[in-house]
Amino acid sequence: MKQKSLQFLFALAAGAIYSLAYPSFMGGGFFPFLFLALILFLWKLEKANFTQNLILILGYNLGLSWFGYYWIPHTMREFGQLPLLVSFLLGAFTCLILQPHWWIYAIWKKLRPQSNWQSESNILITAFILTILERFIPQQFPSFVGSPWLHLAPYLGLAPFFGVAIYSFVTYWISLECITQLYEKKLRLQPWIILILFLIFNTAFPLVSPSAPSKLPVRVVQANIGNFLKISSESGDKDSFESISQLYEGLSSRENGFIPHLIIWPETAHPDTFYGTQSAISESFQQIMQKTGAEMLIGGYDQDLSKSPTDFIESVYNSSLLLNQVGIRSIYHKNILIPFGETLPFGPLNRQIVSIVPAISLFAKGSGTPVMETRAGFRFITPICYEILETNYMRTLLNQWGDNHFIVNHTNDSWYGDTSEPHQHLFLSKWRALEFQLPIIRSTNTGITSVIYPDGTESTRLNVNETGVLDVNIPLHKPQTTFYLIYGAWGLILLFGGLYSLTYLREKIGNRP
Numbered sequence: 001m002k003q004k005s006l007q008f009l010f011a012l013a014a015g016a017i018y019s020l021a022y023p024s025f026m027g028g029g030f031f032p033f034l035f036l037a038l039i040l041f042l043w044k045l046e047k048a049n050f051t052q053n054l055i056l057i058l059g060y061n062l063g064l065s066w067f068g069y070y071w072i073p074h075t076m077r078e079f080g081q082l083p084l085l086v087s088f089l090l091g092a093f094t095c096l097i098l099q100p101h102w103w104i105y106a107i108w109k110k111l112r113p114q115s116n117w118q119s120e121s122n123i124l125i126t127a128f129i130l131t132i133l134e135r136f137i138p139q140q141f142p143s144f145v146g147s148p149w150l151h152l153a154p155y156l157g158l159a160p161f162f163g164v165a166i167y168s169f170v171t172y173w174i175s176l177e178c179i180t181q182l183y184e185k186k187l188r189l190q191p192w193i194i195l196i197l198f199l200i201f202n203t204a205f206p207l208v209s210p211s212a213p214s215k216l217p218v219r220v221v222q223a224n225i226g227n228f229l230k231i232s233s234e235s236g237d238k239d240s241f242e243s244i245s246q247l248y249e250g251l252s253s254r255e256n257g258f259i260p261h262l263i264i265w266p267e268t269a270h271p272d273t274f275y276g277t278q279s280a281i282s283e284s285f286q287q288i289m290q291k292t293g294a295e296m297l298i299g300g301y302d303q304d305l306s307k308s309p310t311d312f313i314e315s316v317y318n319s320s321l322l323l324n325q326v327g328i329r330s331i332y333h334k335n336i337l338i339p340f341g342e343t344l345p346f347g348p349l350n351r352q353i354v355s356i357v358p359a360i361s362l363f364a365k366g367s368g369t370p371v372m373e374t375r376a377g378f379r380f381i382t383p384i385c386y387e388i389l390e391t392n393y394m395r396t397l398l399n400q401w402g403d404n405h406f407i408v409n410h411t412n413d414s415w416y417g418d419t420s421e422p423h424q425h426l427f428l429s430k431w432r433a434l435e436f437q438l439p440i441i442r443s444t445n446t447g448i449t450s451v452i453y454p455d456g457t458e459s460t461r462l463n464v465n466e467t468g469v470l471d472v473n474i475p476l477h478k479p480q481t482t483f484y485l486i487y488g489a490w491g492l493i494l495l496f497g498g499l500y501s502l503t504y505l506r507e508k509i510g511n512r513p
Contacts, residue, residue, distance in 0.1 A: 004052070004055055007044060007048070007052060007055055007056055007059070008055050008056070008058070008059040009059065010040070010044060010056075010059070011041060011044060011055070011056040011057070011058075011059030011060040011063065012059040012060070012062055012063040012066075013040075013063060014037045014038075014040040014041040014044075014059075014060055014063065015037070015041070015059065015060040015061060015062065015063025015064040015065075015067070015068075016063040016064070016066065016067040016068075017033050017036055017037040017040070017063075018033065018034065018037035018038065018041070018060075018063070018064060018068070019063070019064050019067040019068025019069075020033045020067065020068075021033040021034040021037065021148040022068060022143070022147070022148060022420075022424055022427060023420050023423035023424050023427050024067065024068055024420045024424075025067075025070065025419075025420055028423070029148060029151060029427070031148050031149070031151040031152065033148075034145070034148045034149075034171060035171070035174070035175060035178075038145065038171060038172070038175040039175045039178050039179060041056070041060050042172075042175055042176060042179055043179045044056050045057075045109075046117075046176070046179065050106060050109075050110040053106040053109065053110075054103075054106060057102045057103060057106060058095065058096075060102070061095035061096070061098045061099055061102070062092065062095040064095070064098055064099070065091065065092060065094055065095040065098055066092070068420075068424075069091075069094070069098065069141065069421075070091075070419070070420075071416045071417070071419035071420060071421040072091040072094055073087040073088045073090070073091030074087070074416065074417055074419060075415050075416055075421075076090055076091060094140070097139075097140055098139070098140065098141070099134070099139065100137050100138075100139065101130070101133035101134040101137045101139075104133050104137060105129070105130060105133055108129060118180045118183075118184070119507065120177075120188060120190060120191070120503050120506075120507060121500060121503045121504045121507055123173065123176045123177060123180065124173065124496065124499060124500050124503055125500070126172070126176060127169055127172035127173035127176060128169060128496045128500075130145075130168075130172045131145075131165055131168045131169040131172060131492070132489070134168060135165055135168075135391075135392070135489065136392070140338075141386065141389070141424075142386065142389040142390055142391075142428070143389070143424075143428055144164050144165070144167075144168045145167075145168045145171050145172060146164045146165065146166070146167025146168035146169070146170070146171055147164060147167075147427070147428055147431065149164075149167040149171075150427060150430055150431065150434075150456065152202070153207065153430070153434065153455065153456030153457075154206045154207040154208065154455040154456055154457070155202050155203040155206050155207075156202055156206075156207060156434060156456070157201060157202045157203070157204065157205035157206055157207060158198075158201055158202055159207065159431070159434040159435055159484070160207075160434065160435060160436075160437050160482035160483060160484055161482070161483045161484055161491055162483075162484060162491045162492050162495070163391060163431075163435045163484045163488070163489075163491075163492075164391065164431050164435065165489060165492045166491075166492055166495070169492060169496070170195065170198055173191065174191060174195055177191040190503065190506070194499070206455070207434060207437075207454060207455040207456060208454075208455050209439075209453040209454050209455045209457065209475065210477055211475065212475035212476050212477040213477065213478075214378075214475075214476045214477075215473040215474060215475055215476065216261055216262060216374070216376070216378055216405075216406075216473070216474045216476055217258065217259060217260050217261045217262075217471070217472075217473050217474075218260060218261070218262045218263075218264060218441060218451075218471075218472055218473075218474050219252065219258065219260035219262070219263045219264070219292075219294070219469050219470070219471050220264045220441060220442075220443045220449050220451075220462075220469065220470040220472070221248060221251045221252055221263065221264065221265050221266075221269075221443070221469050222266070222443075222444060222445065222446070222447060222449045222462040222466065222467065222468060222469070222470070223244070223247050223248050223251060223265075223266075223269065223445065223467060224445065224446050224447070224465055224466060224467040225244055225247070225269075225414070225445055225446070226414070227414055227415060229243065229244065230244070230268075230271070230414070230445075233271040240271075241271055241272070244271055245271075245284055247467075248265060248269065248270075248284075249284050249287065249288055251467075251468070251469050252265075252288045252292070252296075252469075253287070253288050253291045253292060254469055256471070258471040259292070259293070259294075260292055260294045260471065261293075261294055261295065261374065261376065262294055262295050262296070262297060262374055263288065263292065263294045263295070263296045263297070264296075264297045264298075264408060264410075264441060264443045265296070265297070265298040265299055265300075265410075265443065266299050266410050266411060266412055266443045266444050266445040266449075267299040267318070267384055267385055267410040267411050267412040267443075267444075267445065268299050268300060268301065268318060268412060269298055269299045269300065269445065270298050270299070270300035270301070272300075272301075273300075273301045273302070273303050273316060274300060274301065274302045274303065274319070274321060274328065274331070275302070275303045276302065276303075276328075276331070277327065277328045277329075277330075277331060278327075278328075279327070279328055280327075281323060281325070281327055281328070285323055286325060289323070289324065289325050290325070295322065295323065295324050295329075295374060295375060296322075296323040296324075297320065297321070297322050297323070297372075297382070297408060298320070298321050298323065299318075299319070299320055299321075299384065299410040299412075299443070300319055300320075300321055301316050301317065301318070301319060302316065302317045302319040302321065302331055302333065303315060303316050303317075304316070304317065304364055315364055316363060316364060317331075317333035317334065317363060317364050317366055318333070318334040318337070318363045318366075318384055319331055319332060319333050319334065319366075319384075320332040320334075320372075320382035320384060320408070320410055322372055324375065330370045330371060330372050330373075331370065332366070332369050332370060332372065332381075332382045332384075333364070333365075333366025333367070334363065334365075334366050334384040334385070334387065335365065335366045335367060335368075335369075335387065335393070336386065336387045336390060336393060337363055337365055338385070338386060368400070369381060369382075369397055369400055369401075371401050372408075378405040378406065378476060379401065379403055379404050379405055379479070380404055380405060380406045380407060380408055381394075381397045381398060381404060381407055381408070382407075382408045382409075382410060383397060383407065383409055383410075384409075384410045384411070385409075385410070385411050385412065386425075388407070388409045388429050388432055388440070389425075389428050389429065391431070391432065391435065392488070394432055394435075394436070395484075395485060395488055398436060398438075398485055399485065399486075402479070402481070403479040404438060404479055405438070405476045405477075405479055406438055406439045406440070406441060406474060406476060407432065407433075407436070407438050407439070407440045407441070408440075408441045408443060409429060409440055409441070409442045409443065410443050411425065411442065411443065411444045411445070412444065412445040412446075413425060413444055413445070413446060413447070413448075414445045414446040418464050418465060422444070422446075422447055422448050422464055423448065426442065426448050426450070426452075429442060429452065430452050430456055433452045433453065433454050433456065434454065434455075434456055435482065435484050435485070436482055436484070436485050437454040437480065437482050438454060439451055439452065439453055439454065439474055439475070439476070440452040441472075441474065444462075446464060446465055447461075447462055447463050447464035447465060447466055448461055448462065448463060448464060449461065449462040449470050450462070450470065451470070451472050451474060459472050460472075
């Protein structure tokens with residue numbers, strides 16, 4: 001029992017250290033903590049049996065939850081209006097689903113064939129399996145072991161070719177090799193030679209934001225609307241509705257010499273409901289567009305016309321709507337809904353639960369995406385909230401129509417307050433700009449609002465709890481596609497195949513009498 005407790009505490013410490021490689025309450029994150037945490041955790045994991053593995057994974061995820069995702073209990077209090085103790089216990093329970101790929105890995109480790117799993121070729125297999133598992137097993141808050149490499153931007157020249165997955169693979173591989181080489185007290189040169197080459201390629205071809213022949217003047221509005229005012233307006237309170245509408249109208253129409261061509265509002269910014277593309281445009285929107293001459297892209301609600309207008313349970317979409325003075329040009333419905341925030345898995349019991357915890361919304365699930373294009377012919381996609389963290393889904397959106405110039409990410413991080421979540425969300429979102437070499441306009445309700453460029457740099461920010469507008473001329477070059485956008489994980493698979501073949505043959509030759 002004492003040994004199991006020590007193992008649990010050891011893994012908990014490793015999870016806490018890992019969380020500090022990302023933005024946290026300790027600051028912006030420290031990259032070397034990534035390797036320190038993973039080496040400690042994998043060292044224990046590889047030497048343990050199946051039961052011990054489960055204890056270690058539980059401790060690791062709990063450390064990650066308490067120190068990295070400490071904002072989850074805060075959100076449950078705010079989102080579900082739950083008591084502090086209940087929120088804390090439910091937050092601790094999320095350690096079971098934070099990084100589910102580790103549970104699958106424990107099962108694979110138990111069932112894998114008997115072999116020398118400390119050999120160079122088998123360590124490559126282990127690193128590859130871990131990378132594929134974390135990439136394709138859904139996560140509540142998608143992040144990858146390779147994500148902290150973002151600290152080295154713009155010296156991540158391989159990102160447009162292999163995505164964040166190549167950095168996860170290298171991290172797992174080198175961590176496992178460190179453990180084995182220290183345990184066997186034997187230096188194996190191949191991993192270190194390839195690591196050096198990997199670093200050289202990344203630094204020799206740094207990411208750049210090329211000068212662009214066209215620029216799109218964009219105004220991003222951050223109204224900093226509190227949750228209770230927002231909920232009150234959506235529930236039909238006229239004073240709240242008027243207060244929000246006036247604030248957005250005043251910010252959108254601000255006269256400061258900047259002439260926007262596109263005005264962007266964050267996720268679910270407009271409290272009223274639309275009814276498809278035939279909906280009439282309100283006088284408030286008409287006035288904003290007449291004063292500025294701009295089109296508008298807003299986060300709002302769109303009702304499924306096949307359902308009754310009084311039925312707001314699973315019939316309203318979390319939406320992005322492109323408006324001009326004539327009407328609604330295009331509507332995107334959010335495809336990936338957040339469990340326990342925007343959808344529930346309890347079927348017929350969902351309505352009863354929502355009646356008890358009214359802060360939970362039950363949105364209808366969208367499918368596909370329409371073409372979003374400005375009147376100047378600039379095409380873009382509009383992932384909402386955490387959708388931008390799903391690299392596989394983002395490839396689907398971008399490849400569905402092609403020839404995209406930029407990305408707009410509507411977000412409402414207000415539920416998390418002034419915690420590390422908005423910083424973590426922004427940090428992880430930057431990977432999509434690197435992978436697809438497209439600027440990302442990040443429009444949030446309470447911060448952080450900014451423009452992310454393809455080299456990982458940012459425009460000026462509107463920080464957490466700041467009210468204002470971000471006026472930016474977005475440089476736009478001719479639409480291009482990256483190798484990663486076209487081929488996804490296939491690049492990594494081919495690279496692994498070549499590396500494994502080389503290692504396997506070298507081992508066979510070395511083992512001959």
